[in-house]
Amino acid sequence: MSVLKSRPVLRWLVPATAAVAVIGGGAAIGTFAAEAEPSLPPRTAAQLLVDLQTSRLEGLSGTVVQRADLGLPPLAGLVPGNELTTLLTGTHTLRVWYSGPERQRVALLDTLGEQDVIRNGRDLWTWQSRTNTASHRTLGDAGAAKPAPEAVPNLPATPQEAADLALGAIDPSTEVSVGRSATVAGQDAYELVLQPRDSDSLVHQLRIAIDAKQHVPLRFEVLAKGSDQPAFEMAFTQVDYRRPDADQFTFNPPPGVKVNEEKAERPAAGKPGHTAPAGDPQVRAVGSGWATVLVARLDGAIGGKSADAKPAVPPAGAAPEMDLSKLLGGLAAVKGDWGSGRLLTGKLFSVLLTDDGRVLAGAVTPERLYQVARG
Numbered sequence: 200m201s202v203l204k205s206r207p208v209l210r211w212l213v214p215a216t217a218a219v220a221v222i223g224g225g226a227a228i229g230t231f232a233a234e235a236e237p238s239l240p241p242r243t244a245a246q247l248l249v250d251l252q253t254s255r256l257e258g259l260s261g262t263v264v265q266r267a268d269l270g271l272p273p274l275a276g277l278v279p280g281n282e283l284t285t286l287l288t289g290t291h292t293l294r295v296w297y298s299g300p301e302r303q304r305v306a307l308l309d310t311l312g313e314q315d316v317i318r319n320g321r322d323l324w325t326w327q328s329r330t331n332t333a334s335h336r337t338l339g340d341a342g343a344a345k346p347a348p349e350a351v352p353n354l355p356a357t358p359q360e361a362a363d364l365a366l367g368a369i370d371p372s373t374e375v376s377v378g379r380s381a382t383v384a385g386q387d388a389y390e391l392v393l394q395p396r397d398s399d400s401l402v403h404q405l406r407i408a409i410d411a412k413q414h415v416p417l418r419f420e421v422l423a424k425g426s427d428q429p430a431f432e433m434a435f436t437q438v439d440y441r442r443p444d445a446d447q448f449t450f451n452p453p454p455g456v457k458v459n460e461e462k463a464e465r466p467a468a469g470k471p472g473h474t475a476p477a478g479d480p481q482v483r484a485v486g487s488g489w490a491t492v493l494v495a496r497l498d499g500a501i502g503g504k505s506a507d508a509k510p511a512v513p514p515a516g517a518a519p520e521m522d523l524s525k526l527l528g529g530l531a532a533v534k535g536d537w538g539s540g541r542l543l544t545g546k547l548f549s550v551l552l553t554d555d556g557r558v559l560a561g562a563v564t565p566e567r568l569y570q571v572a573r574g
Contacts, residue, residue, distance in 0.1 A: 237380050237387040239411055244375045247391045247409055251362060254414035256297075258442025261384065263293040263357055265433040270423075270546040293356055293433075296447040304448055305356050319448040326450070333452060336461040358416035358433055362407045372396050372488035383408045383417040384435040399567040400424075400489035401547050413440055423546035430546040485571045492561040492571045533565070537572035 242250075267289065294306040304317045312329035318338075326333040369375060378390035388408040395402050401423055408418035418434035452458060482495045530541035533551070540553035542565055551559040551568040559568045 237382055237411075239380045239387060239389060242377065242389055244377050244391060247377065247389055248369075248375070250409060250414035251391075251407075251416065256413065256415065256440065258298045259415070259438065259440050260296055260443050261435045261438035263295065263433055264290060264436050265293060265431075266290045266429070267431050268428075268546070269430055269548070270544075295357065296443045298442050298445070298448065302445070302448045315450075317448060317450050319450070322450075324450040326452075326456070328453075330457075331453060331455055332457045332459070333450070334459040334461055335450075358407070358419040358435065361419040361433060362416040369393065370488055372490075378406060380411075381408050381418070383410075384438045386413075386417055386435075386438060387411045388417050395489040397489045399563045401549070401562050401564060402489060408434070410438075421547060426546065485574075490561070490563055490567060492559055492563060492568060494571065495558045497556055497558055533569075535569055535573075537569050542568075 292308045294308060296302075296304040301320050302318065304315065307314045312327065314328070315324070315326045317324040317326075321338045323336045323338055324333060372395060374394040374396055376392045376394070378392040381388050381390055388410050391407045391409060393405040393407075403422045403424045403426070404420075406418075406420040406422070406429075407416050409415070410417050415438075417438065419432065420429040421431040422428070423430045482493055485492045485494055530543050530552070533540060533542045538553050538555055540551055540555075540557075543550040543552070544565060548560065548562050549565045549568055551557075551565070551572060553559070553572060557572065559571055561567065
C-alpha cells in the first residue's frame with residue numbers, strides 16, 4: 200500500500216483494499232445508468248466509512264469506465280501529446296487486474312492504442328502500444344526505486360483510489376451522509392455522500408457507491424455546484440471478486456518492442472524520500488480543507504522574463520514543448536488589487552497564472568484565488 204502511494208507511476212495501480220481487471224472492454228458511459236434501487240438494511244455514514252477503511256480483498260477483477268466533463272476551454276494543439284487532454288474530457292475504459300499488493304496491472308484503452316502498467320513482485324513494467332516501447336525497473340525492498348516518467352497523468356485509476364482521496368478530506372468542513380442505495384455492475388450498493396460546507400469550494404458533492412457485501416467502492420462521482428450531473432465519474436461496469444490468474448501479471452514483450460532497462464536510484468543522503476529535481480517550482484498550500492489553494496512560482500515562465508531564451512530541443516521521439524504563449528493567449532485576462540494575469544476555469548477547479556510568475560490553483564472559486572494572490 201505504501202509503495203503504491205509513494206510512487207507516482209504506481210498510483211495507476213489499484214490499492215491493496217480493492218482492484219480491478221478486464222473482462223471485456225469498450226464499455227459505454229450508458230452503462231452508468233441507474234438500475235432499480237435495492238432494499239438494503241439501514242447503515243449509518245460512520246458504519247460505511249469503517250467498511251471502506253477495513254475492507255480486505257485477496258483479488259478482484261473488473262472493467263472501469265471513466266467519464267469527465269470538466270468544462271475546460273479548447274486546448275487542442277496547445278498542449279503536447281493527447282493523454283492529458285483526452286483524460287480530462289470524454290469517456291475512457293480502464294482494464295485492471297489485482298492479486299494482492301505485489302501483483303497488479305492496469306491498462307488504459309483509447310482509440311489510438313493501449314498503455315499498460317504491470318507490477319509482478321519486484322518487477323515493474325510499462326508499455327505503450329502506440330510506440331511499441333516498454334520500460335522495466337526492479338523495485339527495492341520498500342519500492343524506493345526512483346519513479347520513471349508516467350505513461351499517463353497522475354489521476355485515480357479506480358473508484359477505490361478516488362474514494363481514498365475523498366476520505367482524506369473529511370473534517371469539520373464536510374457534511375457526511377448516506378444517499379440512496381443503488382445497483383452498480385450487478386452489485387447492491389450503499390451510497391456515501393460527502394458535501395463541502397465551505398462556500399469557496401466548487402464541489403457540490405462527492406458520491407461513493409459501496410458494495411453492500413464486499414465494502415468495495417464501485418462508483419465515484421463528483422458533482423460541481425449548480426449542476427445535478429457529475430462533472431467526473433468512474434464506475435465498475437463489470438466486477439469479479441475472484442483472484443485473477445497469475446498469467447495476467449507476466450509481461451510478454453510484443454514483437455519489435457524497444458525495452459528501456461532502468462536502474463534504481465537511492466534517495467539523497469540526509470533527505471528522506473526523493474528530492475525534487477533542480478528547477479522544479481516550490482509549491483506551498485494556503486488554507487485547509489476544501490478551500491485549499493496550491494501556490495507555486497514559475498519565474499520567467501509567465502511574465503515574459505524568458506521571452507528571448509531559445510526553446511529547448513526535445514530529444515528524438517519526445518513530445519514537443521507546450522507553446523505557453525498560445526496557451527496563455529487563449530485564457531481570460533484578469534486583474535485586480537492583487538495584480539494581473541490569466542485565468543483558467545473549469546467546473547471543478549480554477550487556475551490563476553499571474554504576470555509576476557505565480558501559479559495558484561484549487562477546487563475553488565476565482566475569488567478565492569484572488570484572495571490568496573492578494574495576501
